[in-house]
Amino acid sequence: MDLPTIGAHCALDACNINDFLPIRCRCDKLFCKDHISPETHACPTLIQTKDKPTISTPQQKLQRCAADKCNKPSLEAFVADSSDTNGRTPAVCERCKQSFCASHRSPASHSCTAPDPHLPPPRNEAAKAILAQIFPTRSSSSSSNTSSAVPVKRKAAVPANPRKAAQLRQVELMKMRHRAQPADPRDQNRNVPIGERLHVKISAENKDEEKLFWFQKTMATGKALDILAAHLEMSSNKAPLYLCRDNGSEQEGDSVLQNDKLLADQIEDGSSLILRH
Known part of the structure; x- marks a missing residue:
């Protein structure tokens, strides 16, 4: 069986190599890549001058x-x-x-x-920055002590626009779920589903720094108060401690939580609390 003809032979007699990708010159002949230049195959489109061969007007372009x-x-x-x-x-x-x-x-x-058009485009830097804010890299391992919970600064006032306020709350809750550590040391190695966790921001009285923890939703408020007091190194020997909702006011009033009720029955997931004397 004869092999199919692929490409063409270089038109230069001294070469005559079979090139798979021949190139057609303006003289209408096919050459290999090494002899396609008009000077290398004495192209008839060249004009001979006294000094050196030059390319005619069409070829010079x-x-x-x-x-x-x-x-x-x-x-x-x-x-x-x-x-x-x-x-x-x-x-x-x-x-x-x-x-x-x-x-x-x-x-x-x-x-x-x-x-390269065949490669996916680079990710948007602005989107990467937003993702980094919402999902920061966890620096602590699961075996670290819960008392080293990542401290965060108190947030600014909630926006007056209800829609923006709801969006801000969702973003803050996503951050808390990613960064919060179990407040109860017994929950350290337990696989507690996210839906059974109650995430809180806790701060001590007259301090702006907050820490992020989570409790099981079956935790009693009085027990949670004792655990948080240990984390914040606050004692009730001289004066009783109260666990209050953070309503941005120095007044306690109705913000004081009842110790004999479940914590999940008195606050929402992602609430801010203050431990006061």
Whole structure:
């Protein structure tokens, strides 16, 4: 069986190599990449002068290779004006869209800095920054002491717009669920589902620093008060302690939680609490 003919032989008799990707010169002959230059195959379009051969007016308009310090004609220059261009893909770099010679046609050969269209685009930096704020990297392991809960600064006032306030609360709750540690040391190694946890921000009286913890929803308020007092190093020997909702006021009033009731029955998930004397 005869092998199929692929490519064409270089028209230069001294070469005659079978090139799989021959290039057609303006003299309508096919050459390999090494002899496509008009000077190398004595192209009839050259005009002989007394000093040196020059290219005739049509040939002088050939586009050179876009690679730095390369004087070879580009591949596209030889076929751009051809009549047989229907359905032909331009001989340009698919990244930077510039035309190069056969030696520099690949992006690696001409050090192409344009992005690869086949690779996914880089992630938006602004989106990455937002994700980093909502889901910061946890620096503490599951075996660390719960008393080293990550302290956070008190937040600014809640927006007056109800919709914005609700959005802010959802974002804050996502942060708490990611960063809060179990307040009860017995829950340290327990697999408590997220839906059975009650996340709180706790601060001591007259202090702006808050810590993030979570309790099981079956925790009694009095027990939670004792656990939080140990974390905040507050004692009830001289004066009783009260666990209160943080309503932004120095007045206790109805904000004091009842110790004989469940904590989950008196506050919502993500509430801020203050431990006061």
